[in-house]
Amino acid sequence: MGGVESRGVLRKISDMLEVILKRMDSLSKLDNSTTSDTRRLDELSSAINRFQPAGLVERIQAIAQNVSNMAVRVEQILQNSMAAGRAVRDGSSGQCEVPRDPRYPDCPGKVDWMRARWTSDPCYAFYGVDGSDCSFLIYLNEVEWFCPPLAWRNHSSPPTVHTHTRQTATTKRQAAFRTDLSSLLDLVGTGKESLSFMKRRMRRLASQWGTAAQRLHAKLRQRWREQKKILVHVGFLTEESGDVFSPKVLKGGPLGEMVQWADILTALHVLGHNLKISMSVKELQGFLGVPPGRGSCPLTGPLPFDLIYTDYHGMQQMKQHMGLSLKRHKCHIRVIDTFGTEPAYNHEDYATLHGYRTNWGYWNLNSRQYMTMFPHTPDNSFMGFVSEELNDTEKSSIMRNKVNNMAVVYGKEASMWKLQQGKEGFxxxxxxxxxxxxxxYYETQRPPEVPAYVKNHGLLPQHELQTLLRKAKLFIGFGFPYEGPAPLEAIANGCIYLQPKFHPPHSSLNHEFFRGKPTSREVSSQHPYAEQYIGRPHVMTVDYNNSQEFDSAIREIMSTKVEPYLPYEYTCEGMLERVHAYIEHQDFCTPEAPFPPANSSSKLGLSSSASPGPLFVLLPNSSALTWAPNANAPPAWPPLSSLRLLASQEGQSCVEACQRANLVCEPALFRFVNNREALRGLEVQCEVVEAEVNHVFPAFSVLRRECGLQKDPLLYSCAGLSPKYRRLCPCRDYRRGQVALCRDCL
Structure with missing residues (x-):
């Protein structure tokens, strides 16, 4: 350490000592210092008297740290003593005994914690905590909610903050469809290539969003819609999360997430809602009202938003900065989750006990609060994205100009072309x-992984890529990336999409990409949605390891003519319709009424005396049951009119069981089939009926004649399966081209 630095540190120590002496002088003038405080001050004074500035230079830094610690402790003692003095003057010192109230069992423990740790985060001082028991009790009642109100406090005025109640607006505003995106483009901001990409996409699709808004407005017949206050926090693009995506936008990196977020923002804006957009933790803190500090305390006021759309990175950031408020307000959150989160992974305790714990999931949300890119996980809500829709003239032009022997490979990164992965044959x-x-993508030299006979165009802007796809007959996948938007865009531009079938299916059990993701889903091909929901002639899924099958597929593609095709749910109108329905009908904050009703004679199901007739009746020409027309139908969304109850086979999930009946599993309807009436309607023989915490329940074992009902609603799971059980599956119908919504759901 140089002489100048040494003198600087010594000056700092001198300043600290002066501050300490001033604090001690203040303390000496207080009459109510406790014996223990006096003893601590004597110890500090003795330590200061022993302090010699002229010591070894290499120890100066350590001495400075010790003095700094002394200053902090003196400050705490001063605040404690002054708080005690105020309590005596106010006459409240005897009124701040820690209560033993059975209605607030956590209060004593929380006070003990505050005594030991209140200086660990400046947010406590921000809320008026000064080290006294009175301040702890005030904070733990009026800011948090662990202690009872203090009788001597003035309760005629509003408390400091109530984070557990939402402030209701005096007047609700009507949402009006928007066709002008200029204000949205301003909100998105600048400064990152990812944001520029999203804004270019918004501009390119603006006219289609406008047309879609007019169509949906007419379809809803001017129905009144409330304008929601919505925060969109794009966590994966924040600097705090590392933002590995923005630098790769122009280098062949993945764009699927940015495509989806651009479309989500546009849909919310076009639907007429009041948006705030956050792309940094600082913006997030400002919008939410996070107090200064390290995130231990609740927000400074009621949650100022009806809905918050974010991702897993955003969830982690909110957990760090919202304190207890996250638990209180998580019902307002929607998590954009590409690959889906199944209930067994979402339930923190269950996941930990049963081996489903991963780095993601475990948030204890309602599983429908997770919103996916494709409708592969019915336990979640399908958010999706949009592809450009062509008019009839454009479709005719594309079909006339197709080059029959032209193929475009799906894969912008050279690593996807590595021949050692077995691609040279096909x-x-x-x-x-x-x-x-x-x-x-390449910068200077052609990537060596790309064979010489391939005409490589390099990374193309969107309009040039679209031109290429409109000429090509075939769009071919190599097996990765999984479930991206590109195949849908190719099919929408008149290509046939050829993809590999996976034997065995890829999952977290056998493939590194899925390991650690909160799902047990088995992926049968590179793009299961294209395989299952579109299929031939637009999509062909074959075994690339079988050269004869692959050869036959190529020849069939060359002789097949197809029109450009885009599923309705991936049009602008389809996405607007879906997002509108979610905002209008999904409510995870209002507790659901118990079913069976609380006055039912059986907690596990309805008895015959509780209902004049059966709840379920057999559908004509079907093995499925539906809600009886003469049975009382509690309010629900989707409505009970859409319910189709059936039993799976052993080892079969409700996802598969419903799909085989051309239906969709609906987790929101599990609570209506989790009872004896449902078992009776399916003619299940039960010697034992028990309620358990098990993600495959409600279910039954034919062999053992055992029936299980679900004890924890968070574990209602379409995805769960067991070789021991047949499951009770609440399936539903769906609108043509819109699998997310039942026929009566709009």
């Missing part, structure tokens, strides 16, 4: 029949 077959084009 690529040679493809090259035998077709001219192969690539859009692989």
């Amino acid at each position: 690529l040679q077959i493809l090259h035998r029949y077709m001219e192969v084009h690539g859009t692989v």
Whole structure:
């Protein structure tokens, strides 16, 4: 350490000592210092008297730290003593005994914690905590909610803050459809290539969003809609999360998440809601009202938003900065989650006990609060994105100008082309029949992974890529990336999409990409949605390891004519319709009425005396049951008119059981089939009926004649399966082209 630095540190120590002496002088003038405080001050004074500035230079830093610690402790003692003095003057010292109230069992423990740790976060001082028991009790009642009110406090005025109650607006505003995106573009901001990409997409699709808004407005017949206050916090694009996406936008990096977020923002704006957009933790703190400090305390006021859309990165950031408020307000949160989160992974305690704990999940949300890119996980809500919709003239032009022997490869990164992954065989077959084009990113030299016979265009802007797809006959996937938007865009531009079938299916059990994701889903191909919901002739899924099958598929593609095709749910109107329905009908904050009703004679199900007739009746020409027309139908969304109750096979999930009946599993309806009436309607023989915490219940074992009902609603799971049980599956119908909504759901 140099001489100048040493003198600087010594000056700092001198200043600290002066502050300490002033504090001690203040303390000496207080009459109510406790014996223990006096003893601590004597110890500090003795330590200061022993302090010699002229010591070894290498110890100066350590001495400075010790003095700094002394200053902090003196400050605490001073605040404690002054608080005690105020309590004596106010006459409240005897009124701040820690209560033993059975209605507030956590209060004593919380006070003990505050005594030991209140200086650990400046937010406590921000709320008036000064080290006295009175301040602890005031804070733990009026800011948090662990202690009872203090009788001597003035309760005629509003408390400091009530984070557990939402401030209701005196007047509700009507949401009006918007067709002008200029204010949204301003909100998105600038400064990152990811934001520029999103804004370019918004501008390009603006006219289609406008047309879609007019169509939905007409469909809803001018129905009154409340304008919601919505915060959109894009966690994965914040600097605090590392933002690995923005630098790769122009280098072939993944764009799927940015595509989806751009469309979510546009849909919410077009629907007429009041948006705030956060792309940093600082903005998040400002919008939410986070007190200064390290995130231990609740928000400074009621939650100023009806809904918060974020992602897993955003959830972690809110957990760090919202304190207890996150638990209180998490019902307002919607998590954009590409690959889905199943209930067994979402339930923190259950996941920990049963081996489902991962780095994601475990938030104890209602599983429908997770919103996916494709409708692959019915336990979650399907958010989706949009692809550009063509008019009839554009479709005719594309079909006339298709080049029959032209193929474009799905894969912008050179690593996806590595031949050691077994691609040389089918690529040679493809090259035998077709001219192969690539859009692989490179800076100076052609990527060596791309064979010489491939015409590589490099990374193309969206409009140039679209031109290429409109000429090509085939869009071919190599097996990765999974479930991106590109295949839908290719199909919408008149391509046939060819993809590999996976034997065995890829999952967290056998594939590194899915390991650690909060789902047990098995992926049967590169793009299961394209395989299951679109299919031939637009999509062909074959075994790439079977050269004869692959060869046959190429020849079939060359002889097949297809029109450009886009599923309705991926049009602007389809997404607006879906998001509108979620905002209008999904409410995870209002507790659901118990079913069966509380006055039912059986907690596990309805008895015959509780209902004049059966709740379920058999559908004509079907093995499924539906809600009886003469049975009372409690309010629900989706409505009970959409319910189709059936039993799965052993080892079969409700996802698969419903799909096989051309239906969709609906987790919101589990609570209506989790009873004896449902078992009776399916003619299940039960010697034992028990309620348990098990993600495959409600279910029954034919062999053992045992029936299980679900004890924890968070574990209602479409995805759960067991070889021992047949499951009770609440399936529902769905609108044509809109699998997320039942026929009566709009």
